[in-house]
Amino acid sequence: MLAIDPLLVGDLDLGDVLVVLLKVVVVFVIGLVATMLMVWFERKAIAGMQNRIGPNKAGPFGILQTLADGIKLFFKEDLIPERSDRFVFKLAPYLSFVPAFLVWTVIPLGGDYTGGRDGLVTWFGRETRVQLADPQVGVLLLLALSSIAVYGIMLAGWSSGSKYPLLGSVRASAQMVSYEAALGMSMAAVLLLAGTLSTSGIVAAQQGTTNWHLISTGILPFMIFMIAATAELNRPPFDLVEAEQELVGGFNTEYSSIRFALFFLAEFMNTITMSAVIVTLFFAGPQPLTIDIGAVQWDGDLMLGPLNGTVWFLLKLLVFLYVYVWFRATLPRLRYDQLMNLGWKVLIPLSLGWFMLLAAFRLGQDQDWNRWIVLVVSVVVLAVCAALLLAATRVSARNREREGAMF
Amino acid sequence: MELFVFVLASAMILGGAVGVIVRNHPVHSALSLVLTLFGVAVMFVSLEAHFLAAVQVIVYAGAIVVLFLFVIMLLGVDQSENLMVEPIPVQRPLALIVGVGLAGVLVTAIVQARSAVQTGTGAGLDNATQTGDHDSNVRQIARSLFSDYVFAFELVSVLLVVAVVGTVLLSRRPARLPDDIGATR
Numbered sequence: 001m002l003a004i005d006p007l008l009v010g011d012l013d014l015g016d017v018l019v020v021l022l023k024v025v026v027v028f029v030i031g032l033v034a035t036m037l038m039v040w041f042e043r044k045a046i047a048g049m050q051n052r053i054g055p056n057k058a059g060p061f062g063i064l065q066t067l068a069d070g071i072k073l074f075f076k077e078d079l080i081p082e083r084s085d086r087f088v089f090k091l092a093p094y095l096s097f098v099p100a101f102l103v104w105t106v107i108p109l110g111g112d113y114t115g116g117r118d119g120l121v122t123w124f125g126r127e128t129r130v131q132l133a134d135p136q137v138g139v140l141l142l143l144a145l146s147s148i149a150v151y152g153i154m155l156a157g158w159s160s161g162s163k164y165p166l167l168g169s170v171r172a173s174a175q176m177v178s179y180e181a182a183l184g185m186s187m188a189a190v191l192l193l194a195g196t197l198s199t200s201g202i203v204a205a206q207q208g209t210t211n212w213h214l215i216s217t218g219i220l221p222f223m224i225f226m227i228a229a230t231a232e233l234n235r236p237p238f239d240l241v242e243a244e245q246e247l248v249g250g251f252n253t254e255y256s257s258i259r260f261a262l263f264f265l266a267e268f269m270n271t272i273t274m275s276a277v278i279v280t281l282f283f284a285g286p287q288p289l290t291i292d293i294g295a296v297q298w299d300g301d302l303m304l305g306p307l308n309g310t311v312w313f314l315l316k317l318l319v320f321l322y323v324y325v326w327f328r329a330t331l332p333r334l335r336y337d338q339l340m341n342l343g344w345k346v347l348i349p350l351s352l353g354w355f356m357l358l359a360a361f362r363l364g365q366d367q368d369w370n371r372w373i374v375l376v377v378s379v380v381v382l383a384v385c386a387a388l389l390l391a392a393t394r395v396s397a398r399n400r401e402r403e404g405a406m407f
Numbered sequence: 408m409e410l411f412v413f414v415l416a417s418a419m420i421l422g423g424a425v426g427v428i429v430r431n432h433p434v435h436s437a438l439s440l441v442l443t444l445f446g447v448a449v450m451f452v453s454l455e456a457h458f459l460a461a462v463q464v465i466v467y468a469g470a471i472v473v474l475f476l477f478v479i480m481l482l483g484v485d486q487s488e489n490l491m492v493e494p495i496p497v498q499r500p501l502a503l504i505v506g507v508g509l510a511g512v513l514v515t516a517i518v519q520a521r522s523a524v525q526t527g528t529g530a531g532l533d534n535a536t537q538t539g540d541h542d543s544n545v546r547q548i549a550r551s552l553f554s555d556y557v558f559a560f561e562l563v564s565v566l567l568v569v570a571v572v573g574t575v576l577l578s579r580r581p582a583r584l585p586d587d588i589g590a591t592r
Contacts, residue, residue: 085432136457136545137458177473177474180469
């Protein structure tokens with residue numbers, strides 16, 4: 001009974017339903033407030049990096065700027081272009097907003113997983129998890145939601161009935177579908193080691209810092225996941241979808257008022273949830289950072305009692321939120337062919353090869369094979385595959401050049 | 408509760424299916440198809456086949472229909488077509504015959520196999536709430552895919568690769584000879 005939420009096993013009574021409702025409300029409010037703070041944080045941090053002051057009028061340090069912007073957007077006129085497809089135009093913002101919110105439901109936000117405990121907490125006399133839901137399909141739900149999020153952007157661009165939004169949305173759909181493969185493949189490396197799909201199971205499998213999947217999968221899946229996630233979020237340097245120099249504003253050019261606000265909210269919420277997914281998959285979510293080097297030993301206890309896990313989770317989350325802002329301030333945007341080359345010719349083969357390597361090691365461990373022989377054989381096989389792939393891309397590049405294509 | 412979910416999911420599936428045919432606009436048809444696929448996913452969940460539901464959404468709704476939409480947008484076939492003009496004359500009577508035949512086959516299969524089919528929620532599946540193992544459903548599917556039916560599975564993947572390679576080969580324009588590049592420029 002490792003990973004089924006004990007709250008929902010057996011008969012439900014009113015109390016169970018109330019606990020679930022409470023969790024829904026808390027997660028919803030946390031999501032909204034976190035997004036509000038994230039917008040402020042991004043503007044403030046990027047202002048600092050660009051030697052500006054940033055928002056500083058509304059509230060202390062301008063922290064209420066997002067609230068003011070939200071209210072302003074609420075009271076703006078809601079324009080619907082004449083040539084738009086009205087129904088789809090109104091539907092699209094919700095299609096990108098709802099998946100962004102739903103990802104929160106499967107992220108473990110706290111709980112004590114240390115020392116083999118399974119993260120259960122007791123609220124109002126009922127055992128449950130500090131996450132809204134722990135479905136059997138776990139991380140597959142994340143993949144499903146990120147593939148649903150494509151619809152929002154795609155339909156927004158198409159239904160606007162205008163040229164630039166359409167171009168933006170065609171780019172978006174190609175980009176998001178391409179990078180989903182690398183995203184799923186690097187996620188599979190984690191699943192291979194965790195042996196479960198459930199998010200709380202994945203967190204429970206990462207006991208102690210050396211067992212964090214960041215280290216035990218060998219860092220590469222994390223790097224691929226990070227890059228693919230950035231592309232999936234359409235954040236810089238992969239923001240070709242709304243490249244303002246080429247496409248005005250991309251898919252949301254024609255949107256105004258509250259519908260634009262929904263897109264904006266979804267974008268920033270996606271950044272937060274994707275960071276949370278990275279923390280859960282590779283950085284053990286609410287598990288504390290433990291140090292165990294000879295004499296220096298620390299079990300990561302911050303003297304906060306039951307809040308320990310949540311605080312660790314938030315600290316790790318903040319690091320990734322900062323990294324995303326940093327990306328935006330530092331890296332120039334990719335060209336479209338560079339984007340596709342990186343996705344299809346580098347990230348997907350690399351993640352596939354690394355996955356096979358990990359699987360070979362896992363099998364060798366199970367069958368008691370000599371570890372060095374496994375390593376040598378795998379490396380030779382992978383090197384041959386890589387050489388074949390390189391030769392193929394080189395030949396096709398030469399052919400295209402002969403045919404007179406630009407890229 | 409089960410009945411309620413069944414009715415709701417069936418309404419989604421049928422409504423979507425009718426929408427695919429009735430809607431004039433290709434994009435609206437594709438969106439109706441998404442509704443149908445979601446209905447099927449809900450049906451899978453209510454039958455305790457959680458993995459199938461997730462894969463249904465990821466593969467069909469998330470990749471295949473997105474590709475449909477992509478093609479519709481890219482090729483710009485998003486005007487409604489005049490249904491009175493018939494491009495291929497025998498198409499409609501043929502479609503009627505095939506449709507009736509397919510319906511007949513399906514009804515016969517269901518009536519004939521009624522006793523053989525396991526009915527009820529999660530019949531024949533390892534159910535997580537019964538086995539107490541969170542991943543028992545996934546494990547069961549993986550075991551039958553990668554051990555019992557591994558040959559068929561690999562065969563299907565080869566088929567897909569062949570289809571992709573074939574499409575690329577067929578859709579490529581024949582390469583010009585290096586000699587006449589100078590002549591055409």
